[in-house]
Amino acid sequence: MSIEHYQSKIISFYEKNRRMPSYGEIAVLLGFKSKNAVSKVVDKLIEIGALDKDSQGRLVPTSVFGEVRMLGVVEAGIPTLAEEAAEMISIDQFLIKNRDHTYVLTVKGDSMIDAGIRDGDLVVAEHGRTAKEGDIVIAEVDGGWTMKYLRNKNGTTYLEPANKSYRPIFAEESLNIGAVVTGIIRKYR
Amino acid sequence: MSIEHYQSKIISFYEKNRRMPSYGEIAVLLGFKSKNAVSKVVDKLIEIGALDKDSQGRLVPTSVFGEVRMLGVVEAGIPTLAEEAAEMISIDQFLIKNRDHTYVLTVKGDSMIDAGIRDGDLVVAEHGRTAKEGDIVIAEVDGGWTMKYLRNKNGTTYLEPANKSYRPIFAEESLNIGAVVTGIIRKYR
DNA sequence: TTGCTAGGTGAACGCTCGTTCACCTATGAT
DNA sequence: ATCATAGGTGAACGAGCGTTCACCTAGCAA
Numbered sequence: 001m002s003i004e005h006y007q008s009k010i011i012s013f014y015e016k017n018r019r020m021p022s023y024g025e026i027a028v029l030l031g032f033k034s035k036n037a038v039s040k041v042v043d044k045l046i047e048i049g050a051l052d053k054d055s056q057g058r059l060v061p062t063s064v065f066g067e068v069r070m071l072g073v074v075e076a077g078i079p080t081l082a083e084e085a086a087e088m089i090s091i092d093q094f095l096i097k098n099r100d101h102t103y104v105l106t107v108k109g110d111s112m113i114d115a116g117i118r119d120g121d122l123v124v125a126e127h128g129r130t131a132k133e134g135d136i137v138i139a140e141v142d143g144g145w146t147m148k149y150l151r152n153k154n155g156t157t158y159l160e161p162a163n164k165s166y167r168p169i170f171a172e173e174s175l176n177i178g179a180v181v182t183g184i185i186r187k188y189r
Numbered sequence: 190m191s192i193e194h195y196q197s198k199i200i201s202f203y204e205k206n207r208r209m210p211s212y213g214e215i216a217v218l219l220g221f222k223s224k225n226a227v228s229k230v231v232d233k234l235i236e237i238g239a240l241d242k243d244s245q246g247r248l249v250p251t252s253v254f255g256e257v258r259m260l261g262v263v264e265a266g267i268p269t270l271a272e273e274a275a276e277m278i279s280i281d282q283f284l285i286k287n288r289d290h291t292y293v294l295t296v297k298g299d300s301m302i303d304a305g306i307r308d309g310d311l312v313v314a315e316h317g318r319t320a321k322e323g324d325i326v327i328a329e330v331d332g333g334w335t336m337k338y339l340r341n342k343n344g345t346t347y348l349e350p351a352n353k354s355y356r357p358i359f360a361e362e363s364l365n366i367g368a369v370v371t372g373i374i375r376k377y378r
Numbered sequence: 379t380t381g382c383t384a385g386g387t388g389a390a391c392g393c394t395c396g397t398t399c400a401c402c403t404a405t406g407a408t
Numbered sequence: 409a410t411c412a413t414a415g416g417t418g419a420a421c422g423a424g425c426g427t428t429c430a431c432c433t434a435g436c437a438a
Binding site: 020135 | 207243279280284293313376377
């Protein structure tokens with residue numbers, strides 16, 4: 001079995017169990033009968049940078065699952081294998097500040113299309129944050145939920161779609177801000 | 190110090206070090222001098238579901254960092270604390286299939302604005318995947334990199350912007366597909 | 379054919395782990 | 409005034425950890 005295969009088995013364990021396997025567990029994982037074999041394999045994996053040990057000498061994955069190479073700008077294109085020195089980011093950490101108050105919702109309809117938010121997109125929304133004029137908010141207006149721009153003109157608060165074929169919404173009875181949209185996620189295919 | 194505070198200190202350690210702290214490390218973290226105190230606190234945290242132990246009796250976080258409540262549709266609004274039974278998703282796992290071949294790039298310009306991709310957005314692009322007609326691709330055309338729709342008409346492959354003020358691009362010399370765009374990420378504020 | 383090496387076994391080692399004793403306070407209820 | 413209890417200390421424990429022995433073996437080079 002190749003050494004890359006070894007790494008992916010160990011990382012799979014980490015992703016599944018949220019911790020690194022012990023040497024004994026690695027032995028089972030890779031089909032060894034001795035921890036010494038594991039020790040040698042792990043040393044080699046560390047040498048090639050496929051795994052790490054932290055300052056306490058404990059095994060940790062090189063990068064968090066989900067971290068991705070972050071490159072500059074589209075114009076720069078895709079780097080070759082030779083010149084990879086890109087910064088790594090975690091999309092989760094990038095988008096989510098306060099996990100306990102953050103929700104993901106699916107967008108329905110085209111009322112925010114001019115803001116670049118399309119039917120089927122996911123919106124990341126943070127609950128319990130103060131909404132400012134111009135924020136995209138998820139709000140309850142007269143009993144129904146919707147996502148729109150929050151506007152304020154002459155002391156009147158109302159909701160404005162990002163689509164010329166829709167009209168601004170003025171609440172007749174109630175307007176409650178449920179959450180402020182902090183991010184958009186779209187997946188192709 | 191409150192028990193929630195204890196949890197967040199432990200989870201912070203996990204996020205930073207990619208592993209759970211040992212009881213000794215937790216003692217330092219929380220300012221205890223005895224591991225017994227840690228043992229009691231951890232038991233309580235497990236009881237309230239703030240932490241977990243796996244089948245081997247090892248400490249693991251309840252949910253992976255970055256997982257977020259996934260709700261139905263914008264129309265449904267934000268759930269109250271009482272009726273929370275939402276599915277959890279990891280944005281990373283949702284967007285990224287093959288981490289080794291995935292890159293994140295920053296979008297410059299407005300040439301894809303009608304596809305809902307705006308200046309400053311991040312695009313998730315997968316390298317080494319076969320591009321189909323209609324895919325959004327990052328391509329090198331006559332020496333410069335750009336992101337456009339991949340089109341094919343009468344056997345001629347060309348790039349088409351999603352903005353009426355731009356013209357389709359036909360390669361004079363070379364057209365190399367660098368990566369296929371698999372997702373979009375936008376962050377507000 | 380011989381000897382070296384990479385890659386494995388199995389046992390033993392000390393160390394650190396999480397657990398569990400007995401015990402020590404403050405604090406608040408009775 | 410007293411007592412129970414929540415929440416801490418400090419020491420001791422066995423278990424399992426990662427490491428490191430000596431040793432085995434197949435494959436390749438000389």
